[in-house]
Amino acid sequence: MTRFDRYVLSQLMVLFGFFALILVSIYWINRAVLLFDKMIGDGQSTAVVVELTLLTLPRVIALMLPMAAFAAAVYVTNRMSSESELVVMQASGFSPFRIARPVLVFGLIVALMSGLLGHFLVPASTERMRERQAEISSNITAKLLSEGTFLHPTNGVTFYIRKITQDGALQDVFLSDRRDPEITMTYTAAQAYLTRDGSSTNLVMIEGLSQGYVPEDGRLFTTHFTDFGYDISAVVNTDVSRGNNVEFLTTPQLMRDPKKVMRATGVSPGAYAIELHDRFNQSLIGVAAALIGFSTLLVGGFSRFGVWRQIIGAIGLLVVIKMIESAVAEPVLRNAALWPLVYLPSVSGVAIATGLLLWVRRPRRRRRAVIQEAPA
Incomplete structure (x- = not known):
């Protein structure tokens, strides 16, 4: 060269x-x-x-x-x-x-x-x-256990925790599920826990309120509950193509x-x-x-x-x-x-x-x- x-x-x-x-x-x-x-x-x-x-x-x-x-x-x-x-x-x-x-x-x-x-x-x-x-x-806790932040683990779902105590209790929980166009479900609870049952993970809410809103006719259904289990696995999108x-x-x-x-x-x-x-x-x-x-x-x-x-x-x-x-x-x-x-x-x-x-x-x-x- x-x-x-x-x-x-x-x-x-x-x-x-x-x-x-x-x-x-x-x-x-x-x-x-x-x-x-x-x-x-x-x-x-x-x-x-x-x-x-x-x-x-x-x-x-x-x-x-x-x-x-x-x-x-x-x-x-x-x-x-x-x-x-x-x-x-x-x-x-x-x-x-x-x-x-x-x-x-x-x-x-x-x-x-x-x-x-x-x-x-x-x-x-x-x-x-x-x-x-x-x-x-696949790590649900990494997706959901975040204090003071509105999280969107998948489209149409909003999740919020005000505080997580040292014993793992979730305080002041808010969950909004808008995936079904016919009805919007909103859950609020003073306290909640995450529990595993085999391959599924459940959110057990205590002392809370569930609200179902139907956009078609504007109706709102409310239910007070002492404890309520919600399958959180379906909310978190764990499918990675x-x-x-x-x-x-x-x-x-x-x-x-x-x-x-x-x-x-x-x-x-x-x-x-x-x-x-x-x-x-x-x-x-x-x-x-x-x-x-x-x-x-x-x-x-x-x-x-x-x-x-x-x-x-x-x-x-x-x-x-x-x-x-x-x-x-x-x-x-x-x-x-x-x-x-x-x-x-x-x-x-x-x-x-x-x-x-x-x-x-x-x-x-x-x-x-x-x-x-x-x-x-």
């Missing part, structure tokens, strides 16, 4: 780190706020929220790496063009493909990082997050025995093909994004007015790649034999970048031909 290659590659890596940090931070913070809101509302501790938030980080990084590679390539190419560095390299005899060599190496480095995340870290973190969510959802289980398997596990994986997870051959091959395609997208960002700006050449038109064109090409990525999913889902279509977005991106580099080289050949035919 020459000094020029090392220089361009170092610039790309520095800007890549910067843009990756910015993009990951923005996207991750947005997701973390939603998760924080939900988990704190369920009465979870800050430590649990931080753990689950960190488990989402590998997937967020994997999503943002191609975008960061594209942004770094565009920024570095734009700066080198505005400072006439590219003009000097082309005047010294460097072809567009020769100048693009450090960009290709940069894209391969990004692809390696994306592959490590997509093949190993993202499945592992997704599986761990599912396990932790299952543990949290496993979703598509192939997401929790690393790529070597997916490739070891495809038929066994499909039987164990219940996915169709098309869904299996998409999950497996898309992991490789996402790595190659990083190469395509970097090359498109570089080659599109190289078409514009040097201009005192900048290359903003080429930047818009590069963004447009990236949007086209993402549209192709969305379009190929449905055919492969219907017919697994069409799995090569999964690689169409990355192959198209590299082909577009190659075509742009060939386009940049054409005028240079014509100018050389004119110079050679000119009379002495």
